[in-house]
Each structure stands twice: as C-alpha cells, then as structure tokens.
Amino acid sequence: MKITKETIEHVANLARLNLSEQEKEKLTLEMASIISYVDKLNELDTEGIQPTSHVLPVQNVFREDICSQSFDRDTILSNAPSSEDGCFKVPKVVE
Amino acid sequence: MEYEIVIGLEVHSELATKSKIYCSCTTEFGGAPNTHCCPICTGMPGVLPVLNKNVVEYAVKAGLATNCTIAGYSKQDRKNYFYPDLPKAYQTSQYDLPLCKEGHIDINVDGKSKRIGITRIHIEEDAGKLIHDEWETGTLVDYNRCGVPLIEIVSEPDMRSAEEARAFLESLKAILEYTEVSDCKMQEGSLRADVNLSVRPKGQKEFGTRTEMKNLNSFRAIIRAIEAESQRQIEEIESGGTIVQETRRWDDTKGMSYTMRSKEEAHDYRYFPEPDLVPIVLEEEWVQKVKESLPELPEARKNRYISQYALPEYDAAIITSSKVLADFFEAAVSESSNSKAVSNWIMGDLMRILKDKDMEVQDIPFPGQYLAAMIDMIDKGSISGTIAKKVFEKMFQTGKDPESIVKEEGLQVVSDEGALVSVVRKVLEANPQSVSDYRSGKEKAMGFLVGQAMKETKGKANPQIINKILRDELK
C-alpha cells in the first residue's frame, strides 16, 4: 500500500496529532519503509485461518452487579489540568 | 409527486443494573458531578474493565422479548473516537458479533398490525455529560453517566410514518418495562433514539439517501423531528436539490434540525476486538432458563385482558402499553368483580387527571386496590357517581383510601327518608313548572327534579330514596 503525504495527514487527523511539514515528510518515508516490510505478511496464505484475538481460552469473565463506594471527587479531579465546579473543564464545545 | 418516508430507529436504553457496566460505581441518576466515578469509569491509565453479569442477562432478556436469536458466541469491541465525554477516547461496544440479532416487534396502527424487524441488540457503555454554559468560555464535563450500561436496539428500515415509529417505540418501551430490563425514564435519558430517515417517490424500490438525527429523548420530539425532516427532504428534492448523508441535530425548541458533522468529517471508528475483555459464550441451556424467567409480555397481557375481563381491544391496548398501568389495573381487578368499571375509570378519569396534573402513571399515589374499593362503594350505593369523582380527585391529592376520604369529608350518602323529605318538598316548591309538567305526563321532568334534589344535598343523597320520595309526594 502506497504511503503518501495525504495518507499521513489523514491518519494524523484520526490520531489527533499535529505534524510539522518536516515531520510529515520524515514520517512518510519511515511509514513507507515499515509498511513495505509489514507487507511481507502477504507472502503467507492465511485463507481460512481464524484470527486469534485472545491467546488463552478464557471466556465469560463477569463481575456481580454490586455497587461499592465511588472515589472522592477531589481524587478523581486531582490530576486534571483544568477543573471547575467539580467538573473537568475543556474549551467550549460547539456541537 | 407522492413520497414515502422510510424510517429506521436506533434506540438506546439504559439497563436497570445497580452498578456500571465495567466497574462498581452506582448507576443512580443525578448526584453531584463526578461523584459516581472511579479510576475505571474515568479511564485512568492502567485500569481494566470487568463486565457486569447482569448486563448480559438483561440484554438477552430484551433480545428474547423481541424475538431475537441469541448469539452463542459474542465479543466486545472498541469504537475509537475523540470527544470530551468519552474519557478513554473509545467506547466499548459490540461490532460484528452482537449478543442478539434478527428479531421483530408487531405494532398496531389504525387497526392494522405490522411487523417491524429488529436488526440487532448490542451492549455498550454510556458516555459522560457536557455542561454548556452560555456565559462561560468553556464546557464542563461530568463523568457520572460514564459506564452506565446501555443496549442499542437497531431496527430495520421498516417504518413508513411517524405514527409507526411512535407505535414501535411505545411497544419497545413497554417490553423493556415489562421485562424490567430498563426503567425507560425518558426525562432521565434512560430511553432515547436516533432516527434514520429517507424519502423516496412512492413506488420506487431503492431507498433514498438517509440522514441520521441524534439523541431524541421524548416521543414528542421524535414525532416532530420525523415530520420536519421528511418535509425538509421532500422540499429539498422538489426544488432540485440532493440529500446529503449526514448526522443532524434536532432542536426541539426551534422545531428544526441542523447539520452536526459534515461528510468530510465522517467518522472512521477503527473498530477492533477489545483485548481487555474476553468472549461471551452463552450456553443454550442458560438462554432457555432466561427465556422461562421472562414475565408475561404486553401483547400476551393485552389478549388476556380481552378474553378474561372482556375489555375492548382499544382499552386493553392502552392499559397494557405501560407495565405500571397494567399492574395498577391488575391490582384493582384482583379486588373488584366489576372489571368493566375498573377499566372505565382508568380510561376516563384516571387518564384525564394524569394529563391535567402532568403526572406519569408511576406517580399515582395510591394502589389499584383503592380504585376497587371506590367502585365497590358506588356499586353498593354508599356513594354516588358524582361523589365518586370527587373522592377520586381527593385520592390523587392525598393518596388516602376512599373510605377515609368519604368519612373525613362527610360524603356518605344520606339515606334517611325523614331528612330527605324536607329537601324534596323544598325542591317541589321552587319548581312548580316541572311539577305541572310531570303531572301532565312528561316523565322527563322527574329526572330534572331528582337532579335538583341531588344538587341540594351536594350529591350526598341516595338517588333511589329521592326518587321514591318524589313519586310519593307527587301522587
């Protein structure tokens, strides 16, 4: 798959990253080289092979529907860069 | 040209679990901002989710009650997008292997029955709440709702009118209430819907381009949004324009919708299997047990009311449309042999009072048994129908039983002949014209005189006794 500057810009937007022109150029080259290496996987015929997302056969892990004490609000907010009135604060969201 | 509206709904319903989907914080509505939170539901570094058992059971119940196939093997996936109400920047949801699929609900519009397909039901987590303050420069974020379990019910695009959409939602709401999967409190956001809508010239096979309207949280808003959006689309097409596939936001105060996200910003959610959660594998035996535990569903109850209590289909449908109301009815008929009167009181005075007082069925402050007691008093002649109406109002105000109200307010029927004779004489004196009308053979005048006597006693007189005295006096 060909990696172009547009690809990089699109992916950077999805990942919420700002890239300088220089970073874009560098990443285009690096990603192209990594992707062409990764394309090596196409040598393998995986037709009909089940993808494995969980390596160990564990299933049905549940917790009982029981409440416990929530955390203190000050603790929840203690690492927030900006907070107000018991809430996290962000720049005005326009919907 | 005549157009046909095509509607599909995505309904989000909050499950009635005690704790959140992946942590043990409470799901209770309200609370000061960020007080129902822990590191897990606020997405702090290093935390891991563990699925609430009841979320699976409730979703399966909803699936079984809507005739879905329950998946033997199901998994959870991450839906990735950035938004301040989503602390992990991904919503744990289900993508290609939902818990339930391929079900249906039968609805009834204008006396015609119609089957609406259910594509799927999957589990997912709710997001937080953004608090916008018009005067402020920023937006505040409250994560109390974060991680409250939801099911998303996706319908097939089978509805063709706002009425059908409303009927579908009402049926669905009733089912979720009956199964106790959700409390469906719309004002608290426990039930909300996204509307997918397109229009096409009547007769055309292909669907038109659809728009999606987000997060409508009242039946009224849904109906209005459907009407406005279908109108907008038709006008757009009529004026030579084309419909753009987009997400629109409904503004209920302005009565119009507007573009939320343009197509260019179309989301690429990068779904992938949630590595922190393991597959859900449901044994048929377990599913069968859940199925057997399902309560009687609205449709079945409606049919039973028709056959067991001889209710008209319309009345039965209204009463069973809400579980609380049906339970109220059931409580009343359990103590009354006059089921017809119970149904009439519910369909008439009860509905009117709820509407006048802007109350919900669950706000009725007395049990159905009290209604039965009141009807019994009417049937025994210890209160009149007129008095009963007053008593019923009082029951709504005070929540007290009818006997106490009648006693406290002195509303007992006066059956003492001696006391009533003077009332009757007074009435006859005041209405010589009616007396002579009666004597000249106009039976109708008797009704008027009885009414006047009842009025004089403020409805407390036993009408049979009044009747008898009148006839005696006029002989």
Added chain:
Amino acid sequence: MELYQLTAHELGRLIKDRKASAVEITGSLLDRIEKLDSSLESYITVCKEESLKRAQSVQDKIDRDGPVSPLAGIPMALKDNICTMGIKTTCASKMLENFVPPYDATVVKKLYNSDAILLGKLNMDEFAMGGSTENSFFKQTKNPWDLERVPGGSSGGAAASVAAHESIFSLGSDTGGSIRQPASFCGTVGLKPTYGAVSRFGLVAFASSLDQIGPLTKDITDCALVLNAICGYDSMDSTSVKTDYPDYTKALVNDVKGMKIGIPRDYLGEGLNPDVKRAVLDAAETFRRLGAEVEEFPLPITEYAIPAYYLIACAEASSNLARYDGIKYGYRAEKFTDLLDLYRQTRSEGFGNEVKRRIMLGTYALSSGYYDAYYKKALQVKTLIKKGFDEAFEKYDMVIGPTSPTTAFKIGEKAENPLEMYLVDIYTVSVNIAGLPGLVVPCGKDANGLPIGLQMIGKPFSESTLLRAGYTFEQNTEFHKNKAEI
C-alpha cells in the same frame, strides 16, 4: 560484601537471623542510588523518605512476628508504568510527567502485602515503546557494564538498577521482549510470565493483548520468590487466568535429566552475532551434558513474527494511548485555539517521536479499508505462530535460543532507523504473540565483555519447568556470578 550486593534470598536469611534490619538494607540501597544514579540514571523517582519509613514499620513487624514473607524487608523498584498510589507514575513521558495515580496496581498491593520496600520508579522507553531506553523523555539510562552503551529496553531502568545493585529486584513489563532483552543486555535474570499469570491491573497499557509484568532479579531463586509474590488470579483483570499457581521455589531443583529441549533453527540464522550464537550453543551443550536431550527444529513462521507483532502492538497502542488528550490528567498544551486544537497540540507536544510513529502506524492499520489487510492478517498470523509453538511443545518440554541478535549496543547507534530497531526483537516477540512464558538467564559474554542472555521458552503456565532448567543451568555454570564493575 555490601548489603546492596546480596540477593533477596541472602538478605532474607540475614533478616531472619537478625543480622541485618530492613532499615539498614534499605539505607544501603539508598546510599548506593545516591552515589551511583547520577551517572547510571536508572531511576525517575526515588522515594527516599517513604522507603525508610516503610522499612522501619516492616522491621517493627519483623521484630514482633518474625519475617512472614521471604520478601519482607527487601528493597525493590518498579518500572514507571506500574501505578503506585500517591507516587508519580510517568511512563517516562512528558504526557504523564506529573501524573499521580489514585490507586495501586495489583502487583504493587501484592508486594506491599509481602512487606517488600519500594525504593522508587525506574526509567524506561516512553510508554514501553523501544528497546534501548533511549525513548525516555527524562534521561538516558546507561548499561552498568559499559556506560556508553544502552541497558536495553524498554525496561532499561529495571535491568540496570538490578545489575548495578541499585535495587535487589525490580518489576518490568514485557510486550515484545521488554523484560528479557534488557535482562540479557545487563546480565540479570528476567522473566516474562505466561499471559494471564500476573494481573495487568495498574500496568499502564501499551498493547493489552501482549503486555505482561514480570521480575528482573539477580538469580533464579529470587525470580521464583518474586513470581510467587506477584502471580495469581485477579478479579480486576478479565484476562487473568484462574488456575493453580504452584510454589515456584519447589522448582528450584538441580536436575534436567531427560528434559527435551528444542532450538529453533530459525533462531540461529542470518543476523545473529557469532558470540551470541556460540554462547547459546554452549548453553545447549551444557544442558546436554547435564542429561537433557537437545535438538534443533524448524520454526519458519519466525520471520513473520515481527511484522505481525508491530501491527498488533501498534494498533492496540493507538487506541490505548488515545486517552491522553489533556482533559482528565497529564500534560495539556499551553496554547490552543479550540477543543480540536487542544487535542492535537497536547498530543503532539506530550508524546515523543517513537510513540507518535507507533500511534500513526496503529491508526493506519485499523483505519477504514486497511483493517483486513493489516490487523486481521496479523491476528491470523498470530494463530499460525501459536500453532507453531503448540507443535513444538508436543515434542519438547522447553525451547531455547538467543534473546537478542546482539549484545548491548552503543547509545545513539540505532536511534536513526526505526525499522532496524524493530528487527532486533525477532527472538522475543513470538513469545508475547503466543502468550508463552520466557525466562532469560546469563549464559556468557561477548568479545567486549558484555553479557549474553539465554532465552528459555515454555508452554503456557510452565514457569516451573523454566525455573528448574534455569536453576540447574545456574548451579552448573558461573555466569550469574559475573557482576558489572561499577
């Protein structure tokens, strides 16, 4: 001999015999750190006062009840991606420079319950992404054997602190070799447990399906002691496995007679440093001499492990690291125009280059139209890799091979070529993909006197087999006695 030079089990003996106190031992380590760490730079945070306070309270407890746990009073340190309540957990990233977790990771709770003493938090590659600790936002940890060389990574601080006696043992995390490769580079023992054997609750996620916490220790006995303390089912981690966890000290038996050992031929091919190859083959010979059956076997899927690994790891990382957005915790850019710009600016300034590169790769692999070609394909290759090992373990009790193609390289030597840096993980990533345990023990030195680690791989939950083989190897060789002169 100084107290800091001893192993946990040696110190445990002294504590039990009342010949040394937890306070003395902790003091000895703190002095060592103070003297050495300005040049070694293995710590991001040293909790001097808290550790002395804790040592005192543990000693009081020992005086009262005797040492209840073998780790009672033993000073240790944690990789800085393991959450510690009230103590900064930075992941060596500007993004989390001031992040103080409000909770303890499960392994931390377990170690506190064992009365181990936390000395501090260790340097690493940012968010555990890298193999040299060069990607730390804060500092460059050096290799104790040669200060011009890298300690390996991403658990570079964890390996260097143990090798340089700045901690008695440490915990690292291993997503693609991040415990084993630095253990090999620094000449310590390092264990990546079976996926699901040690709770990940409180480990800041890099790639959730691959991450596993494990110990770095001075010898195999310590490894067994620490594993005993940290493994086990945890209801807070859905991927934690409910099974009977044995007492791993029972595996410390000097005997490998009859053990069947396989060496993947594909682990000895092109690109492998001849000194490393010789050391591995010598180790094989040692096992043979001690009565094990050793033979080579083909594992051709090996060459596909790296691309599959980077796709899976980066895809998961792109999602796991999306939460760092400047809203709830961590760094927030100073200048931004609106919400979208706040996200972008915060993430661009808060993450280092390698992290951004992997987020980009992972986002690309999951994005619309590429999922099947990359992510799904990688998960299919995962199936094949697992199958390859399943087949090997039908014949062998254990698989051995090199840990890394080379010994510790010079700082800056590979920093310019990311792909080249990825390729050195060739012998370690398969173990994570297949969820297997992997144990590294020192097995020799190269021409420059740098340590070489032998990697031993077992079937799921066969840590006892690996420890037994490692213990036998240790008892019959002198490699573990070589210490960095620093």
